[in-house]
Amino acid sequence: MFRNRLRSKRLWDRIVDAEEAARLITDGMTVGMSGFTRAGEAKAVPLALAERAMRDPLKITLMTGASLGHDLDSTLAQAHVIARRLPFQSDPILRNAINSGEVMFIDQHLSETVEFLRNGALAVDIAVVEATAITEDGGIVPTTSVGNSASFAILAPKVIVEINLSQPEGLEGLHDIYIPTRRPSREAIPVMAPDSRIGVPFIPIPAEKIAAIVVTQSSDSDSPVEAPDAETDLIASHLTEFLLREVRRGRLTERLLPLQAGIGTIANAVLHSFTEAPFHDLTMYSEVLQDSTFDLMDAGKLSFASGSSITLSTEKHRRVLAELEHYKRRLILRPQEISNHPEVIRRLGIIAINTALEFDIYGNVNSTHIGGTQMMNGIGGSGDFARNASMSIFVTKSLAKDGTISRVVPMVSHVDHTEHDVDILVTEIGLADLRGLAPRERAEIIIANCVHPIYREALRGYYRRALLRGGHTPHLIEEALAWHDSLRRTGKMLP
Amino acid sequence: MFRNRLRSKRLWDRIVDAEEAARLITDGMTVGMSGFTRAGEAKAVPLALAERAMRDPLKITLMTGASLGHDLDSTLAQAHVIARRLPFQSDPILRNAINSGEVMFIDQHLSETVEFLRNGALAVDIAVVEATAITEDGGIVPTTSVGNSASFAILAPKVIVEINLSQPEGLEGLHDIYIPTRRPSREAIPVMAPDSRIGVPFIPIPAEKIAAIVVTQSSDSDSPVEAPDAETDLIASHLTEFLLREVRRGRLTERLLPLQAGIGTIANAVLHSFTEAPFHDLTMYSEVLQDSTFDLMDAGKLSFASGSSITLSTEKHRRVLAELEHYKRRLILRPQEISNHPEVIRRLGIIAINTALEFDIYGNVNSTHIGGTQMMNGIGGSGDFARNASMSIFVTKSLAKDGTISRVVPMVSHVDHTEHDVDILVTEIGLADLRGLAPRERAEIIIANCVHPIYREALRGYYRRALLRGGHTPHLIEEALAWHDSLRRTGKMLP
Numbered sequence: 001m002f003r004n005r006l007r008s009k010r011l012w013d014r015i016v017d018a019e020e021a022a023r024l025i026t027d028g029m030t031v032g033m034s035g036f037t038r039a040g041e042a043k044a045v046p047l048a049l050a051e052r053a054m055r056d057p058l059k060i061t062l063m064t065g066a067s068l069g070h071d072l073d074s075t076l077a078q079a080h081v082i083a084r085r086l087p088f089q090s091d092p093i094l095r096n097a098i099n100s101g102e103v104m105f106i107d108q109h110l111s112e113t114v115e116f117l118r119n120g121a122l123a124v125d126i127a128v129v130e131a132t133a134i135t136e137d138g139g140i141v142p143t144t145s146v147g148n149s150a151s152f153a154i155l156a157p158k159v160i161v162e163i164n165l166s167q168p169e170g171l172e173g174l175h176d177i178y179i180p181t182r183r184p185s186r187e188a189i190p191v192m193a194p195d196s197r198i199g200v201p202f203i204p205i206p207a208e209k210i211a212a213i214v215v216t217q218s219s220d221s222d223s224p225v226e227a228p229d230a231e232t233d234l235i236a237s238h239l240t241e242f243l244l245r246e247v248r249r250g251r252l253t254e255r256l257l258p259l260q261a262g263i264g265t266i267a268n269a270v271l272h273s274f275t276e277a278p279f280h281d282l283t284m285y286s287e288v289l290q291d292s293t294f295d296l297m298d299a300g301k302l303s304f305a306s307g308s309s310i311t312l313s314t315e316k317h318r319r320v321l322a323e324l325e326h327y328k329r330r331l332i333l334r335p336q337e338i339s340n341h342p343e344v345i346r347r348l349g350i351i352a353i354n355t356a357l358e359f360d361i362y363g364n365v366n367s368t369h370i371g372g373t374q375m376m377n378g379i380g381g382s383g384d385f386a387r388n389a390s391m392s393i394f395v396t397k398s399l400a401k402d403g404t405i406s407r408v409v410p411m412v413s414h415v416d417h418t419e420h421d422v423d424i425l426v427t428e429i430g431l432a433d434l435r436g437l438a439p440r441e442r443a444e445i446i447i448a449n450c451v452h453p454i455y456r457e458a459l460r461g462y463y464r465r466a467l468l469r470g471g472h473t474p475h476l477i478e479e480a481l482a483w484h485d486s487l488r489r490t491g492k493m494l495p
Numbered sequence: 496m497f498r499n500r501l502r503s504k505r506l507w508d509r510i511v512d513a514e515e516a517a518r519l520i521t522d523g524m525t526v527g528m529s530g531f532t533r534a535g536e537a538k539a540v541p542l543a544l545a546e547r548a549m550r551d552p553l554k555i556t557l558m559t560g561a562s563l564g565h566d567l568d569s570t571l572a573q574a575h576v577i578a579r580r581l582p583f584q585s586d587p588i589l590r591n592a593i594n595s596g597e598v599m600f601i602d603q604h605l606s607e608t609v610e611f612l613r614n615g616a617l618a619v620d621i622a623v624v625e626a627t628a629i630t631e632d633g634g635i636v637p638t639t640s641v642g643n644s645a646s647f648a649i650l651a652p653k654v655i656v657e658i659n660l661s662q663p664e665g666l667e668g669l670h671d672i673y674i675p676t677r678r679p680s681r682e683a684i685p686v687m688a689p690d691s692r693i694g695v696p697f698i699p700i701p702a703e704k705i706a707a708i709v710v711t712q713s714s715d716s717d718s719p720v721e722a723p724d725a726e727t728d729l730i731a732s733h734l735t736e737f738l739l740r741e742v743r744r745g746r747l748t749e750r751l752l753p754l755q756a757g758i759g760t761i762a763n764a765v766l767h768s769f770t771e772a773p774f775h776d777l778t779m780y781s782e783v784l785q786d787s788t789f790d791l792m793d794a795g796k797l798s799f800a801s802g803s804s805i806t807l808s809t810e811k812h813r814r815v816l817a818e819l820e821h822y823k824r825r826l827i828l829r830p831q832e833i834s835n836h837p838e839v840i841r842r843l844g845i846i847a848i849n850t851a852l853e854f855d856i857y858g859n860v861n862s863t864h865i866g867g868t869q870m871m872n873g874i875g876g877s878g879d880f881a882r883n884a885s886m887s888i889f890v891t892k893s894l895a896k897d898g899t900i901s902r903v904v905p906m907v908s909h910v911d912h913t914e915h916d917v918d919i920l921v922t923e924i925g926l927a928d929l930r931g932l933a934p935r936e937r938a939e940i941i942i943a944n945c946v947h948p949i950y951r952e953a954l955r956g957y958y959r960r961a962l963l964r965g966g967h968t969p970h971l972i973e974e975a976l977a978w979h980d981s982l983r984r985t986g987k988m989l990p
Contacts, residue, residue, distance in 0.1 A: 371972060466868075471868030477868070
């Protein structure tokens with residue numbers, strides 16, 4: 001069996017244990033690791049690195065695809081290994097280190113990190129990539145994510161590969177590795193539909209760049225999704241009704257357009273709800289394929305899904321990997337540069353569904369910063385999709401923390417998506433279609449349709465008083481962030 | 496001569512005066528007019544419409560490419576013709592009507608308006624397009640801009656054409672009209688270099704859609720550019736030095752990458768300064784071609800320029816149109832959807848230079864709203880370029896209004912470009928290269944390099960006090976907009 005996993009015989013002598021491989025990583029290096037939303041990360045080498053750092057301190061810049069599983073970001077942060085981190089994370093301990101200023105975090109659009117590497121603004125010293133197998137010529141077959149692994153391995157002078165025996169051999173053939181050529185003579189990215197195969201099923205690097213190979217056995221972390229609740233059901237039903245109206249008006253067909261859904265419970269619940277809706281022959285062109293992707297396939301609603309990773313709950317993980325052959329012909333995993341590429345997103349006309357942390361009465365969205373200062377996770381791919389989608393939808397519950405927080409505020413405390421990039425807002429209260437509306441019209445409809453009743457009059461009052469001062473986007477600038485200040489001081493947005 | 500201008504004989508009987516043509520526009524209609532940054536707008540019909548409205552009130556939604564010349568937006572606003580306006584304007588009287596709430600203004604990325612038309616979220620009832628000529632089959636040859644004219648004419652059921660005899664016949668052949676196919680089966684936009692010709696040199700519509708033809712004679716408005724001053728010279732020299740450093744580090748060649756420069760004095764001055772820099776064989780892939788484009792061609796520095804309009808000072812206008820044949824083989828005018836297309840901008844790796852109204856210590860940029868509420872002009876194409884450029888540069892003078900305003904503030908009062916989309920900031924004080932930096936690092940370098948000395952200690956003090964509270968992006972949320980509030984109350988940002 002292992003012969004299939006490491007098919008280049010001359011690489012057999014590179015097999016070492018994780019500790020030895022980790023010695024290739026030294027203080028001050030920039031390390032590019034596989035892993036995207038807790039799927040397909042290198043598992044043994046980062047652990048060995050953290051253990052070594054407890055005895056013998058070192059600092060690195062850590063780049064990944066997105067978030068890591070197995071609490072690796074926690075472990076590395078606790079060992080004080082991470083000096084800089086990009087482009088995304090979702091780890092509670094690393095988050096604290098970021099917010100305290102110990103770790104410099106660069107919060108990037110997920111499609112852009114490798115552009116910075118390619119044009120020399122950033123550089124990578126070594127790549128650490130989890131693999132299903134290594135081909136005869138040294139090609140790396142990724143596992144449950146592609147992320148930035150291909151560009152890390154291609155651009156780094158040295159590569160450590162973790163062959164993970166717990167990842168099924170059947171993953172081979174699932175991936176489509178395509179790397180854009182250098183600018184200014186770059187060609188078009190030839191993805192014309194979610195099922196376009198444009199590359200090769202492995203990361204093509206010369207075998208001699210593989211400096212160490214570690215054999216591992218532990219499977220991806222569980223990514224439990226909270227069950228839909230009454231509020232996520234309402235959000236889903238507002239959105240389904242809206243999309244059905246668009247179908248009736250002839251603006252969409254019942255196939256809709258290729259779907260993207262951000263990671264998280266609400267987007268997953270919305271997508272899951274389409275199993276009961278009259279849509280059919282749906283496709284996805286997304287970044288993370290969550291449980292709902294496979295629910296939709298099982299329900300006969302989804303004909304194809306393209307993503308950069310597969311991130312599942314324990315139960316779903318077991319089932320999907322066991323029946324991989326059944327799903328495989330309807331799946332592609334791509335580099336995140338391609339899954340999130342503005343060119344492809346605009347071309348396909350994607351319907352993008354992402355989660356807002358808060359939005360304001362004019363439709364600006366904060367996806368990242370609690371109270372305007374504390375980093376939650378990062379912008380991830382939401383900007384890649386929202387800017388270029390044919391329909392950019394943001395969803396959130398109207399309240400948080402037992403109603404002490406309204407997710408709809410006079411002015412967001414941090415902007416990740418400007419009013420120019422936000423078409424539709426949905427809470428459990430209702431939906432606001434902002435397309436073609438000026439700010440004053442946006443405010444009326446957002447306050448009427450999306451705000452929880454306990455905050456509605458306060459927001460309407462703010463807006464009316466701001467109107468007296470005039471302006472294209474009326475605000476009481478001295479009061480615009482007062483709700484956030486009140487929350488900070490009193491624990492409540494309103495008295 | 497006129498036979499060359501109207502080559503379809505069966506259209507001769509459509510020639511009417513402007514007043515009669517304007518009668519095709521009725522109350523409540525959405526009208527799509529040509530015109531992009533004061534170039535190539537329909538000139539007679541909107542005037543006739545405004546005159547009629549003084550006697551017989553009517554309201555329309557007015558879409559254009561961008562801003563109009565000949566004070567048409569003033570005239571239409573004064574006649575209360577405009578109920579809604581998109582996607583851009585720069586007119587002082589219309590601006591007041593927008594800020595007072597009389598006119599609903601939809602401030603859009605310039606590449607996106609026609610996507611909304613194509614997917615049915617917006618619709619156009621009639622197009623009014625300035626032409627150099629009409630071909631044998633009814634094809635419309637635009638004049639000094641393309642803007643959204645092609646899609647307006649194609650999507651509207653009726654078209655009014657203004658043949659402008661003052662626009663030289665030699666403009667024919669300059670344009671390249673390409674319209675993307677409908678999604679989801681859209682093809683790649685085949686622009687592979689600034690000089691790629693991918694379409695036809697006229698707007699292809701059936702002759703029978705042309706409902707009226709008006710013959711006009713008045714040339715485009717003058718677009719004076721202020722002469723470079725000591726501060727714009729410093730901005731230009733900081734940027735040139737930076738780009739030369741990038742060349743020395745091997746990240747760019749002396750040909751740089753295709754350039755985009757936003758409209759306005761500072762960007763024009765920066766580009767003009769490249770006539771003296773050691774760059775060569777430059778190209779532009781931009782939206783507006785200003786005086787500096789032709790200065791660079793005359794200096795032998797610029798080998799090709801692609802744009803959506805030519806907007807010049809009187810003197811330059813006379814010279815360029817007189818020597819059109821000389822310049823023509825090095826110029827293309829495209830629909831703004833193509834000049835500003837994310838796909839092409841990302842592919843070519845454009846260096847984008849746009850003007851900020853203000854930016855904050857973390858690199859967020861406000862391009863549109865004075866004091867967070869009053870619309871200036873609109874976002875225009877700055878978002879199309881900044882998001883997808885290989886290098887996104889924003890320039891501004893560090894002070895405004897005799898030093899009562901700092902262009903660098905604790906927190907911008909409105910966000911058009913988020914920190915994720917801003918690579919380089921330049922004022923006359925200096926340049927901040929933000930690539931690969933976390934917010935705290937950005938703050939240090941912006942305060943040190945870009946802020947005027949009279950505001951530097953105040954900003955540094957704000958930042959230091961914010962640091963005590965911690966956070967990925969430290970702010971004193973109750974004080975973040977205090978400079979804007981002070982300006983509103985006292986006319987000065989600081990006492």
